[in-house]
Structures are given as C-alpha cells and as structure tokens.
Amino acid sequence: MSERLLVLVRHGQSEWNLKNLFTGWKDPGLTELGVKEAIGAGRKLKEQGLTFDVAFTSVLTRAQTTLDLALKEMGQTGIPITRNLALNERDYGDLSGLNKDDARAKWGEEQVLIWRRSYDVPPPGGESLKDTLARTLPYYVQEILPCVLRGQRTLVAAHGNSLRALIMVLEKLTPDQILKRELGTGAPVVYRLNPDSTVASVKDLAG
Ligand SMILES: O=C(O)[C@H](O)COP(=O)(O)O
Numbered sequence: 001m002s003e004r005l006l007v008l009v010r011h012g013q014s015e016w017n018l019k020n021l022f023t024g025w026k027d028p029g030l031t032e033l034g035v036k037e038a039i040g041a042g043r044k045l046k047e048q049g050l051t052f053d054v055a056f057t058s059v060l061t062r063a064q065t066t067l068d069l070a071l072k073e074m075g076q077t078g079i080p081i082t083r084n085l086a087l088n089e090r091d092y093g094d095l096s097g098l099n100k101d102d103a104r105a106k107w108g109e110e111q112v113l114i115w116r117r118s119y120d121v122p123p124p125g126g127e128s129l130k131d132t133l134a135r136t137l138p139y140y141v142q143e144i145l146p147c148v149l150r151g152q153r154t155l156v157a158a159h160g161n162s163l164r165a166l167i168m169v170l171e172k173l174t175p176d177q178i179l180k181r182e183l184g185t186g187a188p189v190v191y192r193l194n195p196d197s198t199v200a201s202v203k204d205l206a207g
Pocket residue numbers: 021022023024089092116159160161
C-alpha cells in the first residue's frame with residue numbers, strides 16, 4: 001500500500017523576516033539563521049526516515065533555497081521540482097516593505113492582526129487568505145494531490161500564508177481557527193492522507 005505522504009514546510013527566516021518587514025511577493029533571500037533552519041528541516045525529515053519522489057515550491061527565492069538546502073541535507077537533490085507562483089506568499093499589497101511594528105503604530109494592533117490573520121479581509125491592495133486560497137487550492141487539487149494519491153512522496157516548500165491556506169482545507173479549520181494557526185520557519189508538517197484525500201494523520205515537526 002502506498003503511504004500517501006505530504007510534507008509542508010515554510011521557508012527558513014528571510015532577510016525581511018529578520019527586519020520585521022511585510023514581505024509578500026517581494027523576494028529577499030534567507031538569513032544565516034534561515035539557512036540553518038532549512039538544513040534543520042532536512043535533518044528533521046531525515047530523522048523521521050522520510051524520503052521524497054517529487055517536490056513543489058513557489059517562484060520566490062526564500063522557498064526555493066529552503067527546498068534545495070533541505071533536499072541536499074537529505075541527499076535527495078535529484079528529485080523533480082516544480083515551481084509555481086500559485087504557491088507564492090500572500091501578496092501583502094501596499095503593506096509590502098513596511099515594518100510590522102510601524103504598521104501597528106499607524107493602524108492599531110487589531111487592524112494589523114485582521115490583515116495578517118483574518119480569513120477574508122485583504123490588506124490594502126493585497127490578498128486576503130481567502131484570495132490566497134483561491135489560487136493555492138486549485139493548484140493543490142490539480143497538481144500536488146494527484147502525486148500524493150498515486151503514492152509519490154511529496155514535499156512542498158512554500159510560505160506562511162500560502163501554506164496556512166492549504167492547512168485550513170487539509171485540517172478543516174474554520175475562519176476562526178485559522179486566525180490562531182501559526183507556522184514556524186523551517187518547521188515541517190507531515191501529513192498522511194486517506195485514499196479519499198482526507199487527512200489520516202498529521203505530525204508537526206516544529207521545535
Ligand atoms: O510576507 C510576510 O511578511 C511573511 O512571510 C508572513 O507574514 P505574516 O506572518 O505577517 O503573515
């Protein structure tokens with residue numbers, strides 16, 4: 001029986017995570033810590049005895065580098081990698097490049113939390129989680145899920161909010177529950193799916 005393995009991993013710390021800037025579709029690289037976290041993700045997956053047949057990532061450097069470093073750590077650099085902007089971070093619109101504390105000072109704690117974590121309120125000029133889901137979910141259903149269901153062990157390296165969107169569907173979270181769901185940098189979440197594509201088990205390798 002095939003194991004229907006799906007692992008989601010958020011990229012390691014980026015230069016803009018470190019500077020506390022809204023990033024979205026901007027394309028900073030990983031920090032030194034981010035590189036360590038990416039290698040650490042590979043090490044955690046290796047320790048679980050996991051190997052992969054295919055991988056998916058976004059068109060942004062921080063996710064691609066994280067994937068490359070994790071695969072290298074696992075000795076798995078030869079597997080096919082598909083890059084698609086459907087997996088990109090949520091577009092933060094006019095907030096992109098602004099400091100998150102400055103934004104809180106300007107618009108208030110509550111408004112910024114709503115922009116960052118609510119389901120359907122977009123930041124000015126950007127995408128809500130619902131908008132993000134509207135592009136990540138079709139890609140997941142059409143491109144990623146078929147690989148998992150045919151037994152290809154699948155690794156997805158992407159972003160806080162593109163992955164939260166997928167996690168909302170996988171874990172059947174309500175808009176209220178997704179508000180509180182955070183994803184650590186470089187922390188893999190390991191899913192095993194049932195034949196009907198529902199989740200059989202989930203294991204968070206954070207920490
Ligand atoms: O795009 C960003 O700024 C981060 O990658 C995710 O930010 P958030 O935690 O504010 O959604």
